[in-house]
Amino acid sequence: MSKKKIEIKNLDFYYNDFQALKNISLDIVANQVTALIGPSGCGKSTFLRTLNRMNDLIEGTKVDGDILLDGENIYAKGVDVVDLRKQVGMVFQEPNPFPKSIYENVAYGPKAHGITDKDRLDQIVEQSLRDAALWDEVKDRLDRSALGISGGQQQRLCIARALAVKPDILLMDEPTSALDPIATAKIEELMDNLREDYTIVIVTHSMQQAARISDYTAFFLMGEMIEYGPTERIFEKPEHKKTEDYITGRFG
Amino acid sequence: MDANEIKELEEVQAEVQENKFDRVENSTDNLKQKIGFNLLRGATWIILAIVLIIISHIVRQGIGVISWEFITEPPRSGMTEGGIWPAIMGTVFVTILTAVFSVPVGVFAAIYLNEYAKQGKITRLIRMAIRNLAGVPSVVYGLFGVALFVQRTGFRASILSAGLTLGLLTLPVTITASEEALKAVPNSYRHASLALGVSKWHSIHTNVLPYAIPGILTGAILGLSRAAGETAPILFTGAAFSLPRLPNSLSSQFMALPYHLYIMSTQHHNLGAVRPIAYGTALVLISLILIMNFGAIFIRSKFRGKFKE
Numbered sequence: 001m002s003k004k005k006i007e008i009k010n011l012d013f014y015y016n017d018f019q020a021l022k023n024i025s026l027d028i029v030a031n032q033v034t035a036l037i038g039p040s041g042c043g044k045s046t047f048l049r050t051l052n053r054m055n056d057l058i059e060g061t062k063v064d065g066d067i068l069l070d071g072e073n074i075y076a077k078g079v080d081v082v083d084l085r086k087q088v089g090m091v092f093q094e095p096n097p098f099p100k101s102i103y104e105n106v107a108y109g110p111k112a113h114g115i116t117d118k119d120r121l122d123q124i125v126e127q128s129l130r131d132a133a134l135w136d137e138v139k140d141r142l143d144r145s146a147l148g149i150s151g152g153q154q155q156r157l158c159i160a161r162a163l164a165v166k167p168d169i170l171l172m173d174e175p176t177s178a179l180d181p182i183a184t185a186k187i188e189e190l191m192d193n194l195r196e197d198y199t200i201v202i203v204t205h206s207m208q209q210a211a212r213i214s215d216y217t218a219f220f221l222m223g224e225m226i227e228y229g230p231t232e233r234i235f236e237k238p239e240h241k242k243t244e245d246y247i248t249g250r251f252g
Numbered sequence: 253m254d255a256n257e258i259k260e261l262e263e264v265q266a267e268v269q270e271n272k273f274d275r276v277e278n279s280t281d282n283l284k285q286k287i288g289f290n291l292l293r294g295a296t297w298i299i300l301a302i303v304l305i306i307i308s309h310i311v312r313q314g315i316g317v318i319s320w321e322f323i324t325e326p327p328r329s330g331m332t333e334g335g336i337w338p339a340i341m342g343t344v345f346v347t348i349l350t351a352v353f354s355v356p357v358g359v360f361a362a363i364y365l366n367e368y369a370k371q372g373k374i375t376r377l378i379r380m381a382i383r384n385l386a387g388v389p390s391v392v393y394g395l396f397g398v399a400l401f402v403q404r405t406g407f408r409a410s411i412l413s414a415g416l417t418l419g420l421l422t423l424p425v426t427i428t429a430s431e432e433a434l435k436a437v438p439n440s441y442r443h444a445s446l447a448l449g450v451s452k453w454h455s456i457h458t459n460v461l462p463y464a465i466p467g468i469l470t471g472a473i474l475g476l477s478r479a480a481g482e483t484a485p486i487l488f489t490g491a492a493f494s495l496p497r498l499p500n501s502l503s504s505q506f507m508a509l510p511y512h513l514y515i516m517s518t519q520h521h522n523l524g525a526v527r528p529i530a531y532g533t534a535l536v537l538i539s540l541i542l543i544m545n546f547g548a549i550f551i552r553s554k555f556r557g558k559f560k561e
Contacts, residue, residue, distance in 0.1 A: 054447060059371060086449030096440035098459060109448040112458065158444070165448050 005030035005169065005199045006051065011065035013046055013055070020046045022223045024065075028216075033191060033200045035214035035231065037207055039246070042220040044203045048171050051201065052088040053081050069169075086113065089167035093174040095154035097146035097161070102129075102138050105146045105157055109165035124164050131197075132160035133190050152183025156190065163198075170194065172202040176209065188213050207247050211235050219243045262293075310538060314531030322532055326496040331516070332525055336533055341498050342411070342491070342506035343540065347480045349415025349502075350422060355472050357419075358426025362468075365427070366434040367456050386424035391484035393421045398488045412502040414490035421485055422475035429471020433464040466555035473548040477541045483510040493519075509537040 006028040013021035021043045028034050036044040049055045050063060053074065067074050074084050097105050106125040115121055125142070129135040134156040138149065146157055155175060162170060172191075176184040191200055191213055204210050210217050211231060218228040219242075227234060227243045238244040321335050328334030369375045397417030407413040437460050445455035483491075492505040493515060499506040516530035517523070 052447060054443065057443070057446070082449050082451050084449070085447055090447040092440065092444065092447075094440065096438075096444045098441060098444065099463065108445070108459070109450065112445075112448065112450040112454050161444075162448065167449075 002032075003030040004028070005070065007066075007068040007071075009066040009068070011047075011050065011063070011067065013043075013050060013064075014062040015058070016060040020223050021050070024225045026218060026225060026228045028199065028201060030199050031195055031197075032215040033195050033202060033213055034216040034218065035210035036201065036203045036218050036220060037205070037210050037246075038220035040205070041222075043223040044218075044220045045173055047220065048173055048201060048203050051169070051171055052085050052090055054090065056081060086165050087167055088169045088171060089162035089165065090171045091155070091158050091162055091173065091175045094178050095151055095158055097154050097157050099145065099147055101143045102146050102149070102157060103142040106160050106164045109161060113165065128160040128164040129157075131163050131194070132156045133186065133193075134160055150183070152179050152186060155179060155183070155187060159187075159190065159194075163194075167198065169199045169201065172200065174203050174205060177205065184209075207235075219246060221246070307538065310531055310534050313528065314533075314535035317528045317532035318535065323536065327494060331494060331520065331529070332522060336507075336509070336512060336529075336536065338495055338498055339507040339509045339512040339533065340536060340540070342495075343480055343509045343537070345499060346411055346415050346418060346486065346490075346506060346508060347476055349411060350418040350479045351472065351476055353416055353419030354422045354426050354475070358423050358472070359430050359468055361423075362427050362430030362434060363456065363461075366431050367452075367460070382424045382427050386428065389484075390421060390482050391487075393417055394485040394488050396420070397485055402489055408503060409488070409490045409505055410503045411490050411499045411506045414486040414506070414508075417485045417489045418479040418482060421482065422472075422479045425475035425478070426468075426472050429475065430464070430468045433467025433471065434460065436467060437463045466552050470548045470552050473544055473551070477544040477548075480544065481510050481537060481541055483508075483514050486511060487514075509533055509540070513537060 004027045008024055008026050008028070011021055011024040012019060024047060036048060038044045046055065050067060051074075055061050055063070063075055069084070069087070073079070098108060100108070103125055106128050107121050110121060110124050115124070126135060126139075129138065134153060137153060138157075146154065149157065155178075159170075159175075176187050179187065188209065191202070194200060195215075202210075202214065214231045216229065217231040217234040219226045219234065219238075219240075221242055227238060227240050229239075234243065235247055238247060319335075323335055323340060324337050325335035326338050327336065365375060365378065369378075394417065397413055397420070401407045401413035401416050402409055407416070441459050441463070442455055445459045446452065450459075479485075486508055490505050491508045491511040495505060495507050513530055513533045516526050516533060520526050
């Protein structure tokens with residue numbers, strides 16, 4: 001076990017002159033949930049977005065160091081970002097379904113990747129919605145607008161939409177911060193099931209959430225990764241004073 | 253501002269005056285509020301009054317000559333009788349040509365500027381140039397049209413030259429409106445699509461453009477309705493003083509409503525006698541433009557509800 005899915009080596013990241021990530025190195029383990037915690041502005045979201053190169057969309061950013069996905073450097077010349085993102089899916093902080101029907105939301109990715117067969121699409125949509133634990137709630141209204149369902153359902157729809165393109169890795173950027181406790185519980189339960197098939201990296205500002213759902217935890221502070229290890233150990237026996245201060249709520 | 257909005261404003265104001273103002277009756281804040289409200293309302297009414305005065309004047313003076321014959325016959329007897337059919341169709345044709353030139357170029361330029369171009373000094377400069385272009389007097393466009401299309405490219409004075417000239421004139425409006433419409437599409441649509449491993453162009457044309465189209469069309473139509481009413485740019489580039497037949501090719505000259513109106517109000521040998529025809533022409537031109545603007549309002553309201561639940 002503990003196969004390395006992503007290896008990050010000496011990663012530096014800059015927004016123009018501001019260095020947002022400083023010499024980050026860690027291995028993300030396959031089929032496990034890795035939580036990134038730390039106070040606002042510590043670089044955890046920036047780090048997450050380096051993994052599917054979403055930071056490329058921001059002008060004036062620069063990356064140094066290597067990120068190896070299954071041994072291949074995703075920042076190497078000639079890497080197709082579009083292919084990378086098929087492999088590394090992402091769920092955003094705010095549920096952001098497209099203003100299309102529930103069905104079209106989930107089918108959007110597969111369609112864009114050239115699947116036109118109706119039966120095949122139906123099958124993908126159903127499977128993705130089942131995997132996202134949403135099927136039973138929406139199966140009778142797949143043709144209705146995705147904006148008409150609750151925030152928690154919308155977020156699970158966004159997860160289904162990401163699953164529909166069959167990624168290996170799922171990045172989640174504070175996926176429950178806009179949701180109520182019940183919707184949050186559902187998403188957490190879902191993530192627990194998804195780890196069987198996916199490698200999950202989640203940014204969360206909730207230490208309880210990290211403790212509940214993750215196998216590994218990385219603590220970020222001011223652009224540096226202070227500590228990384230199995231979640232239990234991080235929460236029970238943190239090695240660094242700063243980690244301890246943060247998880248015991250002395251700052252953050 | 254349409255009638256509904258004005259009514260809404262009045263209702264709100266009545267409510268405010270009835271309820272809330274009672275409680276703070278003697279304060280100076282209250283007085284200031286009242287003055288402010290009335291100033292705003294006054295400004296609104298002034299605009300409405302001006303529009304109504306202009307339209308009612310034109311309708312009263314022009315409605316007398318409006319008849320089936322007037323809108324379907326060419327002018328006769330030195331333009332003292334007959335209708336304005338060639339001018340109506342000339343304006344319609346030249347506006348269509350304008351749309352064909354300016355809408356695709358404008359939309360593509362807007363997509364490039366908003367979605368692809370690196371944002372920085374150069375794009376800022378381009379945007380500034382476009383906004384300034386919108387302020388160039390239309391007669392200057394006319395002169396430029398003569399130099400470029402009539403002479404340099406050899407299209408002569410023709411409906412093609414006039415359409416191209418009007419196309420240039422509306423381009424800034426189309427680009428700006430299209431860019432605003434694209435900007436109004438939330439970035440989350442772009443990001444969510446890109447994060448699914450969908451290429452940039454596919455994301456834009458399946459998940460950004462469709463939501464910008466109502467705004468783009470509205471802007472384009474408003475730009476075109478301005479072009480339809482322009483005289484100066486077509487004056488030297490293709491509009492004919494009098495031409496009984498319709499243009500039958502891109503190189504034909506054409507009659508146009510605004511130019512016809514100009515002739516009938518200032519150039520005709522018997523101005524007094526043709527005054528009603530001038531007003532009739534103005535009425536038809538205004539109606540045409542109003543129809544286009546209502547089209548824009550219709551498109552906007554039709555699409556507005558579509559993306560919500």
